[in-house]
Amino acid sequence: MKFLVCLSKTPDTTTKIAFKDNNTKFATDGVQWIINPYDEWYALVRAIELKEKDPATIVHLICVGKEDSDPIIRKALALGGDEAIRVNVEGRDSFFVATQIAEVAKKGSYDIVFAGKETIDYNGSSVGGMIAALLDVPFVSLATKFELNGGTATITRLIEGGEESDEVNVPFVVSCQKGVAEQRIPNMKGIMGARTKPLQVVEEVMADALTSFVSFDLPPAKAGVKLVPADNPAELVRLLHEEAKLI
Amino acid sequence: MSVLVFLDHAEGKIKKTSLEALSYGADLALMLGLSVNGVLLGTVSDDLGELGKFGAKKIYQLAKDALNQLDVQQYVRLLAEIVKSLDAKVIIFSNNVSGKALAPGLSAKLKAGLVSGAVKLPDISNGFVVKKSVFSGKAFANVAIKTEIKIIALNPNSYKISEKGGSASVEGLAIEDGMPRTKVVATTKASGEVPLTEAEIVVSGGRGLKGPENWGMIEELAHLLHAATACSRPVADAHWRPHNEHVGQTGIAIAPNLYIAIGISGAIQHLAGVNRSKVIVVINKDPEAPFFKAADYGIVGDAFEVVPGIIEAVKHLHSTS
Ligand SMILES: Cc1cc2nc3c(=O)[nH]c(=O)nc-3n(C[C@H](O)[C@H](O)[C@H](O)COP(=O)(O)OP(=O)(O)OC[C@H]3O[C@@H](n4cnc5c(N)ncnc54)[C@H](O)[C@@H]3O)c2cc1C
Numbered sequence: 109m110k111f112l113v114c115l116s117k118t119p120d121t122t123t124k125i126a127f128k129d130n131n132t133k134f135a136t137d138g139v140q141w142i143i144n145p146y147d148e149w150y151a152l153v154r155a156i157e158l159k160e161k162d163p164a165t166i167v168h169l170i171c172v173g174k175e176d177s178d179p180i181i182r183k184a185l186a187l188g189g190d191e192a193i194r195v196n197v198e199g200r201d202s203f204f205v206a207t208q209i210a211e212v213a214k215k216g217s218y219d220i221v222f223a224g225k226e227t228i229d230y231n232g233s234s235v236g237g238m239i240a241a242l243l244d245v246p247f248v249s250l251a252t253k254f255e256l257n258g259g260t261a262t263i264t265r266l267i268e269g270g271e272e273s274d275e276v277n278v279p280f281v282v283s284c285q286k287g288v289a290e291q292r293i294p295n296m297k298g299i300m301g302a303r304t305k306p307l308q309v310v311e312e313v314m315a316d317a318l319t320s321f322v323s324f325d326l327p328p329a330k331a332g333v334k335l336v337p338a339d340n341p342a343e344l345v346r347l348l349h350e351e352a353k354l355i
Numbered sequence: 356m357s358v359l360v361f362l363d364h365a366e367g368k369i370k371k372t373s374l375e376a377l378s379y380g381a382d383l384a385l386m387l388g389l390s391v392n393g394v395l396l397g398t399v400s401d402d403l404g405e406l407g408k409f410g411a412k413k414i415y416q417l418a419k420d421a422l423n424q425l426d427v428q429q430y431v432r433l434l435a436e437i438v439k440s441l442d443a444k445v446i447i448f449s450n451n452v453s454g455k456a457l458a459p460g461l462s463a464k465l466k467a468g469l470v471s472g473a474v475k476l477p478d479i480s481n482g483f484v485v486k487k488s489v490f491s492g493k494a495f496a497n498v499a500i501k502t503e504i505k506i507i508a509l510n511p512n513s514y515k516i517s518e519k520g521g522s523a524s525v526e527g528l529a530i531e532d533g534m535p536r537t538k539v540v541a542t543t544k545a546s547g548e549v550p551l552t553e554a555e556i557v558v559s560g561g562r563g564l565k566g567p568e569n570w571g572m573i574e575e576l577a578h579l580l581h582a583a584t585a586c587s588r589p590v591a592d593a594h595w596r597p598h599n600e601h602v603g604q605t606g607i608a609i610a611p612n613l614y615i616a617i618g619i620s621g622a623i624q625h626l627a628g629v630n631r632s633k634v635i636v637v638i639n640k641d642p643e644a645p646f647f648k649a650a651d652y653g654i655v656g657d658a659f660e661v662v663p664g665i666i667e668a669v670k671h672l673h674s675t676s
Pocket residue numbers: 121145560561562563564586587588589590601602603604605606617618619620621622623624625628638639640641644656657658659
């Protein structure tokens with residue numbers, strides 16, 4: 109089996125979100141970059157677990173981005189990827205990024221492309237589904253469990269009000285979320301080994317961006333909390349009923 | 356030329372989130388001077404003509420039972436054909452689980468720009484710019500769609516369902532569906548009574564509740580308010596609650612009308628997934644808990660005393676109103 113795991117670079121979850129240049133750009137000064145948690149904790153770790161079960165498996169990583177993505181790619185290699193490919197271009201929108209990845213996926217004839225459920229910055233939840241359509245293969249989204257038996261996977265995915273288990277044969281694309289695997293910390297051996305693992309840089313293919321970010325804004329500040337004394341919970345219920353009119 | 360709304364369904368019923376999408380599509384069609392139609396793949400027991408009251412003129416249906424199970428590859432192919440044959444210009448999905456599975460594929464197939472997570476009608480004064488939630492609810496982005504065909508996936512609970520009156524005609528579609536490539540082998544229902552992403556009220560518990568055995572009062576309050584239950588990440592990680600209840604930046608992002616947080620500190624990653632809730636109530640024994648800064652109403656107190664008091668008061672309210 110040959111896997112391709114998509115990695116996106118996102119701001120650390122504690123980042124204070126601010127914008128610059130007249131609210132047209134995300135202010136990146138001082139931001140710590142991490143692997144998008146859905147990509148790292150779930151997609152990547154599950155791919156590595158499956159390789160541990162079947163050592164013949166090959167796990168390649170792909171990231172669309174400039175050199176400043178190399179640290180997160182090395183970290184992913186330290187966790188256990190075999191090789192990485194970086195498409196040397198700044199992503200423009202989901203379709204642009206998906207087109208780059210689909211191109212690499214086509215050339216490498218991968219059995220499974222793993223993506224995270226969404227990135228924690230732009231929350232598009234789009235790249236996985238787009239890659240599947242570009243490759244014209246099945247897409248199973250929002251996986252919470254992922255078992256592989258030969259060329260057939262049984263994937264449990266979230267649906268409204270429950271879960272559904274699907275059976276699908278390779279090749280396909282899957283997007284992963286909590287439940288698929290558990291976060292791992294790279295060990296010393298992994299970190300040392302990652303330095304010499306191949307990281308191939310390839311140039312972009314022609315692709316359109318179908319959308320563009322015009323500007324950003326922050327949600328309005330809250331007016332402040334109205335505190336109700338602990339010994340009078342009935343007052344809270346009254347406020348929710350009469351003032352907020354929600355219950 | 357028209358606005359086309361994807362109608363998602365389960366167990367024979369159109370989902371509430373699709374009615375939101377339809378209401379949104381109807382208002383958008385009015386702005387653009389177009390008509391709004393719905394498209395449904397599969398069969399339902401709901402009366403489709405009734406959807407006219409939300410503004411739909413026509414409901415196009417490919418009425419095959421086999422399509423009641425979502426096979427993304429096949430659905431995307433069918434939807435792409437339908438969009439082309441109907442000459443639809445804007446396609447609206449709910450950004451629910453089905454929308455997240457389908458909208459990106461349709462976008463790639465048609466090379467039609469997609470904004471997922473939309474929270475408002477587009478601004479068409481200068482191009483076509485859609486406001487969407489980004490940074491897990493910590494900010495909004497205004498995104499321009501540059502292609503002729505446009506796709507919008509509307510965040511659940513971001514747009515009010517509105518009735519406009521009228522009735523829709525139902526038209527059958529004749530397109531060959533193929534063999535599905537994904538096969539559903541099992542489905543399980545979540546324990547909660549109301550699906551989390553569709554819930555208008557959510558009662559959520561954190562580590563302050565000490566252990567899974569103390570969730571009885573959370574469930575009781577949720578039941579009384581017809582609410583869904585949720586939890587913070589450590590609670591799901593410790594398996595006190597199922598992982599599909601984990602809300603926050605790395606869990607499910609929700610925007611109910613009312614979010615009641617009990618024994619949750621309000622860490623930045625938790626807030627990220629819930630701060631689009633319209634009203635937030637925080638119950639925490641620590642007056643310094645960061646959650647109070649994001650709250651509309653709060654009680655500084657011990658959950659084990661306060662929550663039973665709230666339950667009593669709600670019961671009293673129900674018995675008198
Ligand atoms: C990369 C990353 C991603 C993360 N993603 C998420 C996420 O998606 N969702 C999420 O929730 N967290 C997430 N976290 C974890 C987050 O940082 C916090 O650790 C977590 O939200 C804390 O959960 P809690 O509030 O339940 O627990 P605690 O922080 O332990 O807070 C418990 C609270 O309960 C109160 N309390 C205790 N006893 C009582 C009582 N008897 N009555 C009333 N109040 C009481 C305490 O005062 C305290 O405020 C993430 C962390 C990281 C690093």
